[in-house]
Amino acid sequence: MNMLLVAEYRQGKVLGNFHELLAFAAQLQGQPSLFIVCDVNAPPAFPGRVYLADVATYKEYDPSSHQKLLLEAVRREGAEMVVFAHSSYGWDLAPRIALALGAAQISEVTAVVDGDCVVPACNSKLRRRVKSLSHTTVVTLQSGAFSAQAPEVGPSTIIPLEIDDATPYTFQGYETAAAGGVDLGKAAVIVSAGRGIGKPENVALVAELAKALKGEYGASRPVVDAQWVEHYRQVGTTGQTVAPKLYMACGISGAIQHLAGMKKSEFVVAVNTDKDAPIGEIADVMVLADLKQFLPVLTEKLRMV
Amino acid sequence: MKILVCMKHVPDMESKFKIAADGRWYDGGDLAWRINEYDEYAVEQAVRLKEQLGNSDITVLSIGPERVKEAMKKALAMGCDRGVHVLDDRPSDRDAMAIATIIAAFARGRNFDCIFTGMQSQDRGSGQVGILVGEMLGLPAVSTIVDFSCNGDNRYTVKRELEGGVRAVVEVRGPALFTCQLGLNTPRYPTLPNIMKAKKKELLTVPVTELAGTGNVQDTVQLFFPEKKGGGLLLEGEIPELADKLIAILKEKTTVLA
Numbered sequence: 001m002n003m004l005l006v007a008e009y010r011q012g013k014v015l016g017n018f019h020e021l022l023a024f025a026a027q028l029q030g031q032p033s034l035f036i037v038c039d040v041n042a043p044p045a046f047p048g049r050v051y052l053a054d055v056a057t058y059k060e061y062d063p064s065s066h067q068k069l070l071l072e073a074v075r076r077e078g079a080e081m082v083v084f085a086h087s088s089y090g091w092d093l094a095p096r097i098a099l100a101l102g103a104a105q106i107s108e109v110t111a112v113v114d115g116d117c118v119v120p121a122c123n124s125k126l127r128r129r130v131k132s133l134s135h136t137t138v139v140t141l142q143s144g145a146f147s148a149q150a151p152e153v154g155p156s157t158i159i160p161l162e163i164d165d166a167t168p169y170t171f172q173g174y175e176t177a178a179a180g181g182v183d184l185g186k187a188a189v190i191v192s193a194g195r196g197i198g199k200p201e202n203v204a205l206v207a208e209l210a211k212a213l214k215g216e217y218g219a220s221r222p223v224v225d226a227q228w229v230e231h232y233r234q235v236g237t238t239g240q241t242v243a244p245k246l247y248m249a250c251g252i253s254g255a256i257q258h259l260a261g262m263k264k265s266e267f268v269v270a271v272n273t274d275k276d277a278p279i280g281e282i283a284d285v286m287v288l289a290d291l292k293q294f295l296p297v298l299t300e301k302l303r304m305v
Numbered sequence: 306m307k308i309l310v311c312m313k314h315v316p317d318m319e320s321k322f323k324i325a326a327d328g329r330w331y332d333g334g335d336l337a338w339r340i341n342e343y344d345e346y347a348v349e350q351a352v353r354l355k356e357q358l359g360n361s362d363i364t365v366l367s368i369g370p371e372r373v374k375e376a377m378k379k380a381l382a383m384g385c386d387r388g389v390h391v392l393d394d395r396p397s398d399r400d401a402m403a404i405a406t407i408i409a410a411f412a413r414g415r416n417f418d419c420i421f422t423g424m425q426s427q428d429r430g431s432g433q434v435g436i437l438v439g440e441m442l443g444l445p446a447v448s449t450i451v452d453f454s455c456n457g458d459n460r461y462t463v464k465r466e467l468e469g470g471v472r473a474v475v476e477v478r479g480p481a482l483f484t485c486q487l488g489l490n491t492p493r494y495p496t497l498p499n500i501m502k503a504k505k506k507e508l509l510t511v512p513v514t515e516l517a518g519t520g521n522v523q524d525t526v527q528l529f530f531p532e533k534k535g536g537g538l539l540l541e542g543e544i545p546e547l548a549d550k551l552i553a554i555l556k557e558k559t560t561v562l563a
Contacts, residue, residue, distance in 0.1 A: 010471075089467075095401075095440065120359075134522045174473055280539075286539050
């Protein structure tokens with residue numbers, strides 16, 4: 001099967017996530033080619049055809065020209081599958097390609113079973129097995145689902161792409177969130193608050209427990225969005241990635257974006273009232289309790305240890 | 306300005322899900338339903354845009370069975386002006402392409418200046434419908450926005466959320482579509498007077514057959530619970546006892562209490 005893998009380029013760098021796309025292609029025994037809009041003088045190492053468009057002309061974000069460039073590559077390659085990472089670049093561009101090709105797009109693929117894709121549903125509590133009914137299929141792959149595989153060494157065949165486009169999008173640049181006073185990456189213990197804390201006053205329960213464990217407190221996205229905790233304490237895809245000796249997830253259901261930021265922790269304790277919460281999949285210990293009752297008692301007992 | 310907001314009715318994700326008899330979706334019987342979380346941000350942004358510009362009209366659209374009207378009433382109480390309920394008893398049988406086709410069929414020719422959707426639904430999570438609608442209507446569509454401003458003159462500056470705390474600043478000229486990420490704003494709670502007012506707002510029902518187009522391009526073969534991996538230990542019982550047990554485990558398995 002001819003596959004076109006879509007690599008990403010941001011802030012002057014080729015992102016490493018296309019190595020996961022390679023692993024996917026290898027698992028399906030496909031013949032991969034690569035598409036990327038990047039610095040034409042520094043394309044990624046890839047043993048095969050690289051469809052290359054110039055980022056100086058087409059920008060790092062411009063769905064209009066990138067769509068047309070990629071469609072041109074799909075056409076020339078006769079690709080039967082177009083493979084993206086399920087990332088801010090991938091989920092933005094993939095539907096535009098799928099529509100133009102009349103193709104099924106299967107989002108956030110975690111596995112392939114007998115030719116069908118498996119994707120998460122209902123906040124990762126369930127899985128859905130999906131079959132494409134179209135000639136061409138577009139997939140986006142969940143970050144981390146396919147273990148990155150370095151490209152084999154070999155000569156690239158560069159195929160330059162150019163199109164005319166009057167894009168309606170003006171990409172103005174990037175903004176980076178202000179760093180705060182806490183580097184969670186250095187903490188040996190992190191106690192994180194999730195939606196289950198219920199109200200801002202309960203952040204104190206988590207902070208107190210963190211103190212009793214001589215660690216720091218963090219939070220999952222909903223708590224930061226509600227502005228109960230500063231953004232620099234957010235753990236997850238859009239916040240910090242941490243790997244402490246002990247991670248305590250309090251009232252955190254375990255959305256994939258959160259898990260991606262903490263799954264390398266050495267020991268994970270979840271405190272939750274829902275024993276089916278997806279955090280249970282990676283927790284070493286799941287304490288089935290209301291954190292509002294459990295945390296103060298645990299904190300008190302730890303102070304006496 | 307004419308504004309369209311699309312919203313989906315989804316189960317509370319804390320629910321105990323059961324697989325439906327056909328094995329392809331969840332059983333909707335005993336679930337508590339709410340507005341898809343991402344769509345609440347879309348509704349709120351639409352209302353804020355109207356508050357900024359004045360002289361605007363917000364239509365909220367939802368596809369689903371009779372029950373979705375309840376959620377639409379909340380959107381009306383938050384400040385939408387009228388509702389369009391596309392009556393479809395089994396929307397889960399339709400894929401993202403089919404759902405987007407329905408929305409685009411409604412929007413086409415109605416000259417909306419600005420369309421908001423959530424960036425994805427909490428149950429299906431494909432993250433496709435909003436962008437597909439934009440593409441079908443030939444409008445610029447920007448996904449995953451966490452900041453929105455309308456500069457007058459139909460120009461919009463938005464910030465897309467990327468990975469690792471980075472945002473991309475993008476400008477487009479309307480008409481345009483935006484898909485909303487969590488944290489874009491703080492969705493308001495409807496006030497009692499507004500809940501009362503919402504009861505008098507127009508809530509039109511359109512049979513889905515009037516708008517539906519092409520069939521599916523993909524098929525759900527099976528919905529299932531993931532296998533529980535590994536030997537995570539489940540602790541249940543009285544609170545003080547749980548705390549003692551956990552401390553014993555931490556002493557044994559970690560070095561953090563040393």
